[in-house]
Amino acid sequence: MLEAPLESGAHSMSVTVVGSIAFDAVTTPLGERERMLGGAATHFALAASFFDRVHLVGSVGDDFGEDSFAVLATRGTDVSDIERVADGRTLFWAGRYGSDLNSRETLDTKLNVFADFEPKLSAASRDCDVLFLANIQPELQHKVLDQCNSPFVALDSMNLWIENARDALVDVIREVDCLIVNDAELRQLTKRPNVVSAARDVLDWGPSVVVAKQGEYGAALVTADSFFALPAYPLESVVDPTGAGDTFAGGFVGYLARHVDRATDEDVLRPAMAYGTALASFNVEEFGTDRVARLAAAEVHHRVAELRAMTHFERAPVALAR
Ligand code: AMP
Numbered sequence: 001m002l003e004a005p006l007e008s009g010a011h012s013m014s015v016t017v018v019g020s021i022a023f024d025a026v027t028t029p030l031g032e033r034e035r036m037l038g039g040a041a042t043h044f045a046l047a048a049s050f051f052d053r054v055h056l057v058g059s060v061g062d063d064f065g066e067d068s069f070a071v072l073a074t075r076g077t078d079v080s081d082i083e084r085v086a087d088g089r090t091l092f093w094a095g096r097y098g099s100d101l102n103s104r105e106t107l108d109t110k111l112n113v114f115a116d117f118e119p120k121l122s123a124a125s126r127d128c129d130v131l132f133l134a135n136i137q138p139e140l141q142h143k144v145l146d147q148c149n150s151p152f153v154a155l156d157s158m159n160l161w162i163e164n165a166r167d168a169l170v171d172v173i174r175e176v177d178c179l180i181v182n183d184a185e186l187r188q189l190t191k192r193p194n195v196v197s198a199a200r201d202v203l204d205w206g207p208s209v210v211v212a213k214q215g216e217y218g219a220a221l222v223t224a225d226s227f228f229a230l231p232a233y234p235l236e237s238v239v240d241p242t243g244a245g246d247t248f249a250g251g252f253v254g255y256l257a258r259h260v261d262r263a264t265d266e267d268v269l270r271p272a273m274a275y276g277t278a279l280a281s282f283n284v285e286e287f288g289t290d291r292v293a294r295l296a297a298a299e300v301h302h303r304v305a306e307l308r309a310m311t312h313f314e315r316a317p318v319a320l321a322r
Helices: 038-047 066-072 112-116 138-147 159-164 166-173 183-190 194-203 245-259 266-283 297-311
Strands: 013-020 022-028 031-038 053-061 084-085 091-097 104-110 130-133 154-155 176-180 209-213 219-223 226-230
Touching: 013 038, 013 138, 013 245, 031 038, 031 066, 038 053, 038 066, 038 245, 038 266, 053 104, 053 112, 066 226, 084 112, 130 138, 130 245, 138 166, 154 245, 159 166, 166 183, 166 194, 176 183, 176 245, 183 194, 183 209, 194 209, 194 219, 209 245, 219 266, 226 266, 245 266, 266 297
Parallel strands: 013 053, 013 130, 022 091, 053 084, 130 154, 154 176, 176 209
Antiparallel strands: 022 031, 091 104, 209 219, 219 226
16 A cells, blocks of 8 residues: 655655756657756656655756756755856756657756766755766766665666766766666667666676666666556646656655655555656646646645556456467
8 A cells, every 4th residue: 555645844755866967958749948947856846855855966056046046946946055156157958859759869968067067965965865866977977876874766867978977987887776767778888788688787787676767658667576567647638758767756756765765565566656757747747847846746646546547457257369
């Protein structure tokens, strides 16, 4: 059974996320935005804040206004470890989606203050129950890991680092408990042709949980002795896929933190997959952070229940020809 939802402010577990905070310019078949709040750590925190106290570690420029800080602080997220760089500008990313929303082209990346980002964790951030290393340079991920005492660490990465810093990335993956990446990146990282054999390689390196995100096809979970997968929640209209993967990770990791002593148990991992999937589906309904920032807990529970009904089937044996 899933436990009752937390009242706001009653968080007893904590998650620290280290990663990008950005302004994004996005064009999708359903519209465009010139400048909206984005970044991997932003999307992660908005989802994880439903479950735990979140400490967000990142850097922004002096163009980052109070209105944006207020969104980051949704549901009590601690923003005091965000460095505000005077005379600097916030990371800017621009992208355009193709008609099927699975293909995305990066039009512009201005790293700005993010280029010199040196994560500094306060005592509260270091003492978290779960650490999430969002997609940043693997060497930086390693430095953060060395500063932190959390019993469970999850990590995301991307093709850029697989191509340019694979050895450093593998080194840091060896030290974490859970790898969460896109399935194409998992294959690229391991040079294996399919998700299951690729995940097996990563499990041999050290992590005990591997999650392969498969975009509109959902996500797959592989551990040493089990496999589980969920489709994405079927939506008729996807407005903006940006940050879906990070929102999924926020829901998944957020849920795990609430059960951190059993974070590798199947009966914790599977509902965590469902919460990640449900949250990601809300994120893509509107541009940027709009939908998840004003999402209500009851809506999340309802969608998880729908996913459960949708993926359940009876054991219905039938005689088969030999
Ligand atoms: P996703 O759609 O899950 O791949 O995440 C997209 C988010 O990643 C956007 O909100 C961007 O601001 C952010 N982003 C884009 N490029 C980078 C980068 N080089 N490093 C870190 N974050 C980035």
